[in-house]
Amino acid sequence: MDSRSGAPTRRQLLSAIAKVGGTAALYQAMTTLGHAAETQFHGPPSLQGARPGASVIVLGAGLAGMLAAFELRKAGYKVTILEFQNRAGGRNWSxxxxxxxxxxxxxxxxxxxxxxxxxxxxxxxxxxxxxxxxxxxxxxxxxxxxxxxxxxxGWVHSSEAFGGKPVRFNAAAADFEGNIAELLAKSVNAKALDDTVTQEDRDKLLEALKGWGMLDNDYKYSASLRASSHRGFERPGGGGVNGAPIPSKDLYSLHDVLDPQVWTSMAFFMGHEMQxxxxxxxxxMDMIGKAFAKQVEGLITYNAKVSKIAQDDKGVAVTWTDTVTGKTADAKADFCVCTIPLGVLGQMDLQVTDEMMAAIKAVPYxxxxxxxxxxxxxxxxxxxxxxxxxxxxxxxxxxxxxxxxxxxxxxxxxxxxxxxxxxxxxxxxxxxxxxxxxxxxxxxxxxxxxxxxxxxxxxxxxxxxxVPWTLGCCARWNEDTRKEHYQTLVGLDRRIVLAGEHASYVGCWMEGALLSSIDAITRLHKRALEA
Amino acid sequence: MDSRSGAPTRRQLLSAIAKVGGTAALYQAMTTLGHAAETQFHGPPSLQGARPGASVIVLGAGLAGMLAAFELRKAGYKVTILEFQNRAGGRNWSxxxxxxxxxxxxxxxxxxxxxxxxxxxxxxxxxxxxxxxxxxxxxxxxxxxxxxxxxxxGWVHSSEAFGGKPVRFNAAAADFEGNIAELLAKSVNAKALDDTVTQEDRDKLLEALKGWGMLDNDYKYSASLRASSHRGFERPGGGGVNGAPIPSKDLYSLHDVLDPQVWTSMAFFMGHEMQxxxxxxxxxMDMIGKAFAKQVEGLITYNAKVSKIAQDDKGVAVTWTDTVTGKTADAKADFCVCTIPLGVLGQMDLQVTDEMMAAIKAVPYxxxxxxxxxxxxxxxxxxxxxxxxxxxxxxxxxxxxxxxxxxxxxxxxxxxxxxxxxxxxxxxxxxxxxxxxxxxxxxxxxxxxxxxxxxxxxxxxxxxxxVPWTLGCCARWNEDTRKEHYQTLVGLDRRIVLAGEHASYVGCWMEGALLSSIDAITRLHKRALEA
CATH class of the missing domain: 3.90.660.10 (Polyamine Oxidase; Chain A, domain 2)
Known part of the structure; x- marks a missing residue:
């Protein structure tokens, strides 16, 4: 692994592993190398060799739908998209x-x-x-x-703390950490944790609490230049004669900094999606939708209100109305990728299994x-x-x-x-x-x-x-609905597959829509080749 | 204060206070309004009415020197700058x-x-x-x-923790917080803090520790989707059939996360200057130096090596050598703003008080x-x-x-x-x-x-x-040198005043150089009008 000696780089290594063992082996190797855990994306789908003349109708020109169209056309499918609105992008919107x-x-x-x-x-x-x-x-x-x-x-405001006045995040967070550190140091020094933590770790812990929580030599968190160096100053340092900084005179009370607004804000910034x-x-944001739309230019029929999705052994038929002309038509294709939000989809005339219909109706937005x-x-x-x-x-x-x-x-x-x-x-x-x-x-x-x-x-x-075209912002799964309906919802229903953030575990994010779309069309393509 | 009623805005109010009571009153008012504590800057200096023909020589075309030249010229002074290098900007350099x-x-x-x-x-x-x-x-x-x-x-690496391997900041910080929360919750539940914290606050504290530290219902920090939502996943959520996330299998040990590299990194980001x-x-970065230089175009003599700074009742005389031609000359002016770094300045022939010379020599870089x-x-x-x-x-x-x-x-x-x-x-x-x-x-x-x-x-x-022109990066004051020498160093030495980050409490930062410069020229101008 020493690149000086001409040994393979990590990238070359992973590439070789992927060629030999496929994605699972690649994933295994990445984990071993300590680099997994960041994404389920391992490059765009590599779909090839659609049967000559095979066709797919995509419902919805949001990101999931447009990505499906882009990749399926590349694979050789004849693709059309029906979109309810007069613009592409869906919830990707400015x-x-x-x-x-x-x-x-x-x-x-x-x-x-x-x-x-x-x-x-x-x-x-x-x-x-x-x-x-x-x-x-x-x-x-x-x-x-x-x-x-x-x-x-930024300001943190709670109607139940700090006298109802907004406080700066840095001051509230510093005082939260200072208080937590002081209380834990007190517990350690009172020998309350002697059974739990080794002597060596107790010493390290006290050092850590002092350094992280800005405690003084007595393990107290007190108004001082030291505390101010985290929470902010009464007057910060300056230049020349009056340059000396003045520390905060007061700290927020333990009672105030324990307000949920403080620690939920702190925890918010540690959230995986928020880091x-x-x-x-x-x-x-719609620069993304517009860029996707440019890639599938000419494939999208706008102002198309879908009312019925039917399927049989030979293909899929979608009944739609032009909301401008009022004209109704049937669009036919071998397969369908449906990205219509569940609340809208559930009101249509759908030819899917009862289980799929139940899944569609089970998830609130x-x-x-x-x-x-x-x-x-x-x-x-x-x-x-x-x-x-x-x-x-x-x-x-x-x-x-x-x-x-x-x-x-x-x-x-x-x-x-x-x-x-x-x-x-x-x-x-x-x-x-x-x-x-x-x-x-x-x-x-x-x-x-x-x-x-x-x-x-x-x-x-x-x-x-x-919002007329979604009836909600995004799908709200819970543990029970996941268990009962998720695999049905994402599964192929003969010739129809659903895609979108609702068909993912990255709900409410564009990433979920795209990952769902890649997974859906990969399975659809496999099914189409088997058909 | 209700702007709907046409009452003055905060800005108008502060402006009015400043007019009536000056900066001190303004500062007082800002404190009352809860908005001080961010800066000692209250607008550019308002220097006016220099005596006709009054002149200032500025030594050093770093930010402090150029700002001094810019504002003093605006006030009516004849200003020249001597700069050792063949470019302006000083430590502002790319x-x-x-x-x-x-x-x-x-x-x-x-x-x-x-x-x-x-x-x-x-x-x-x-x-x-x-x-x-x-x-x-x-x-x-x-x-x-x-x-x-x-x-x-970002990665956090300690040769003494995590087997010497780098770990992600989010994982190390999440595990630090999780462990701290678990230990403190344990102390609370063991009644170790009953004498210190009220029952109401103990309940709030347990809720806070659970929410901030990602503890489970038993107040344990354990490998789980909950912990992973802060520290990162074994495999994060995705789309479609295999969308379910897989949490981290292992957490870092208490012993490892107590390593100073972890908590100093966490504390670093809470530092006032680093937030x-x-x-x-x-x-x-030199775009700033270049922009300042453009404002004082024509005032700067480059390649000018100062060797002596003399002063008497009538003015200042600076002896300098052109490092390109080797020619030596004397530059004279009524006053001098000297921004030469202390390590260089201390080696010159200076006509200042013994106390000032001692101050100049007292501060290492x-x-x-x-x-x-x-x-x-x-x-x-x-x-x-x-x-x-x-x-x-x-x-x-x-x-x-x-x-x-x-x-x-x-x-x-x-x-x-x-x-x-x-x-x-x-x-x-x-x-x-x-x-x-x-x-x-x-x-x-x-x-x-x-x-x-x-x-x-x-x-x-x-x-x-x-670095030949600074002999160091920036001034390193300590509590003792501040007490003994700082006011001397920033004080007017008859016709000479020092400016730069070394003459501030915002050492090593451009802001300190500028605030020092503003303070120095404000006092110099006052002195010049009194002369």
Whole structure:
């Protein structure tokens, strides 16, 4: 393995293993080399040799559908895509100034953002380990830029701690760690852990707690320059005569830093999907959908509302209506890749097994609400020194997320004024678009009291439970539904296979849609060759 | 304060307070509003009304010197700058392909990096709260991009833990937190803290430890999907039939995660100067020096080696030699701002008080060593899924830092192969440039065993103890020298004032140089008006 001696590199080694033993052997080898655990993606599918004339109809021009079409056409299939909307991308979507959006219930919003600004109602950030998506972004020429997920300067707000006032994440997290370290050091010194931890490890532990938790020589966490070097200063160091820093006078209390808003924020940033480094496309998330669409140009029929999917021994017939002309037609193909969201699919006339129909109907969708607010200036940068990242709150809006593009810019910018889930989303979805903006402004003003309303220019909201073409944001599996329905849902139903984030364990992420699509078409291709 | 009612915004309020009560009142008000503690910068200095014909000579065209020249000229002074090197910027410096650098001892390196690639031997990252620097970057048109400081996927390597093998930061940090949480929960449940923590807070604490530390229902940290959702998976979730994730089979031991490399890495990211969001100039750190130099174009005399600084009641006389022509001259001015690093300054013929001379000689400089390695491809991105950020090691190189520009690019890229301090720096500085590269490759190969040598193209190193024009990297004050010498060092010595990072409490940072400069020229201007 010493490359100086001309021995094979890891890459060459893995490549050789893959050739001899296939993916399973490759995976085994990667694990041994300590490099697995990051992705289930091992390169684009290598589908070849479709039977002459074999055809596939793909339902839905989201990422899963377009990837299926792209790879199946490459394999030799005749491919067509039916798409309900007048654009490709599906939930990969950006709203810009001039766009119009009508939700279920009829409320229509005309977006008034300035040129270059956007809201990504659906996906908005890409983990570095979502290799499938990153692979195709590179292949299809989508430029990416960092999405500043973790910002120590963001605000944390709990209505039940810190007197209801927002506090900086760094101060709250430092005080949480300091208190945890002090309490554990106290336990160690009181010999409470002598039966559990060896003497050697107790010594190491005390050293670690002191260094990690910024404890003093008495293992106390106290107001000091040392604590301030993590939590922030009353006045930080400067230059010249008055350069000396002044430490924080007070620390937050144990009671306050134990508030769930503090440790859920800390745990959030340690979440596998949320860990740095994250990315976003330059110019809006829909740059990805547009790049995919360019690859399957000419294959997509837009404004096509599917009402029936039938199949027999010879093929699949899809009945659809042109929502512009009102004309109805049947589309036929040998096989079908269906990426229609389950809530919509379940209402169609489907020729699938009872088990498949039960699976389709078993999985509810979540109903996140996102609200974009255009502000006249970047007060979070200029006044609060926050560049990207999030502030968290226990109000309905759940968070404020700051734009990661055009930092230090002078013009107006769009921040994410709500990413509501659960009850908060339910409440906000029940409001009119105007009322949602008002709620976002009222709640956001708790975090940014002096600037939020003052700088507000315009807003737009998407309540996913009211999105006509998905009836929800993404599939919400639980342990029971996984056990009872997942394998049925992803299985081939004669000539039909489902794909999308709902047919994956990476739910709500574009990566899940793509990995599902690759798995589905790989099996479909195998089945087609056997047919 | 309700902006709906037309009441003043926070910004308007602060502006009004500043007008009435000056900076101190402004600071007081900012503290009350909860927004201080981020910077000592409150806008550029407002110097006006220099006496007609008054002149200042600035020694050194680093950031401190150029800022002094820029602001003093604006105030009406006749300003000249003497600079030892043939370029401006000082330690704000980037090495690029074609550059030649000769260190003390005579070793010369010709940098062979590909076009567009660079090493920043000095400053390389900008904290979001370094407002002075950010202010002037914006004013002078320096484009910034995120510097990915915190990367959960970086490697942590200790020769004394984990069998000497590098481990991912996320796994080590998650297991550290999990173990800490489990031990503290055990102490709480064993009633070891009943005298210290109230019953209500004990309940909150157990909930917090479970949620933050990923404990199970028995308050144990164990191999599980739950633990893997922070530390990483044996196989993460995917799509379709084999989509189910497989959790890590093993966790790191308490003994291993208590290794100082783990918790010092964790604490590092919580350090005030190191917290996200950080920035770097697009195109190399010297874009800042170049932008400053453009503002003081025509004021700088290059290749000017100062040997003597004299002063009397009427003015300052600086004796200098042109290092190209060998010609010696005297430059005279009413006042002098001297930014020459202390180790160099202490060897000159200086007409200052004994106390000032003692202060100048009291402060040693650190001797960091940086090594840039150009690699033929971005294997850390392609193979290890690391985009920016650092890997840490207890070897001499201390870390590997991955480039934050041109991510996903195909061409060669320069990573920072060493940022050595203390003994490691001492050792590396003693080697020839060729030996340093070999050491960096040998030590870096421990982190990236299969690619490091294989992909290596060329390297360059800067050992700051051998940099002829600074004789060190930056000033190393301690508590005693601060007490004895700091106020003398920053004080006006009749007509001479010192400025630079060494005259600040933000040592080793560009921000310290700028804040020091602003403070120095503000006092100098006051003195000049009194004269």
């Amino acid at each position: 709203l810009r100034g001039g766009d119009t959006y009508t939700e279920l219930g009829g409320a229509t919003q005309k977006v008034a953002f300035s040129p270059g600004n956007y809201l990504n109602p659906g996906p908005w950030r890409i983990p570095h380990h979502h290799r499938t998506l990153l692979h195709y972004c590179k292949q299809f020429g989508v430029a990416l830029e960092p999405f500043i997920q973790f910002n120590h300067s 740095t480094t994250m990315f976003q496309p330059v110019g809006g 979540s109903g996140q609400v996102k609200i974009g607010l255009e502000m006249k200036r970047r007060f979070w940068e200029e006044d609060d020194f926050i560049y990207g990242g999030h502030s968290f709150t226990d109000q309905e809006i759940a968070l404020i997320s700051y734009p990661n593009n055009n930092m230090f810019g002078n013009g107006p910018a769009v921040l994410l004024g709500a990413f509501a889930r659960e009850m908060g989303a339910y409440r906000l979805a029940g409001l009119t678009p105007e009322q949602r903006i008002e709620a976002a402004l009222a709640q956001g003003s708790v975090i940014h009291p002096t600037s939020y309303r003052k700088e507000f220019a315009s807003g737009a909201s998407v309540a996913w439970s009211r | 090495l690029r392909g074609g550059d030649t650098y000769t260190e003390l001892g005579g070793a010369t390196q010709k940098v062979a990096f590909s076009p567009g690639n660079y090493l920043n031997p000095g400053p390389w990252r900008i904290p979001h709260h370094h407002r002075t620097l950010l202010h002037y970057c914006k004013q002078f048109g320096v484009a910034l991009e995120p510097f990915i400081q915190f990367n959960h996927s 996200t969001t950080m920035f770097q100039p697009v195109g190399g 650190s001797g960091q060593v940086k090594i840039g390695l150009e690699m033929k491809r971005r294997f850390w991105e392609e193979d290890d899924f690391i985009y920016g950020g650092h890997s840490f090691t207890d070897q001499e190189i201390a870390l590997i830092s991955y480039p934050n520009n041109n991510m996903f690019g195909n061409g060669p890229a320069v990573l920072l192969g060493a940022f050595a301090r203390e003994m490691g720096a001492y050792r590396l500085a003693g080697l020839t440039p060729e030996q340093r590269i070999e050491a960096a490759l040998a030590q870096g190969s421990v982190i990236h065993p299969t690619s490091y040598r294989k992909e290596f193209a060329s390297g360059a190193s800067v050992a700051w103890s051998r």
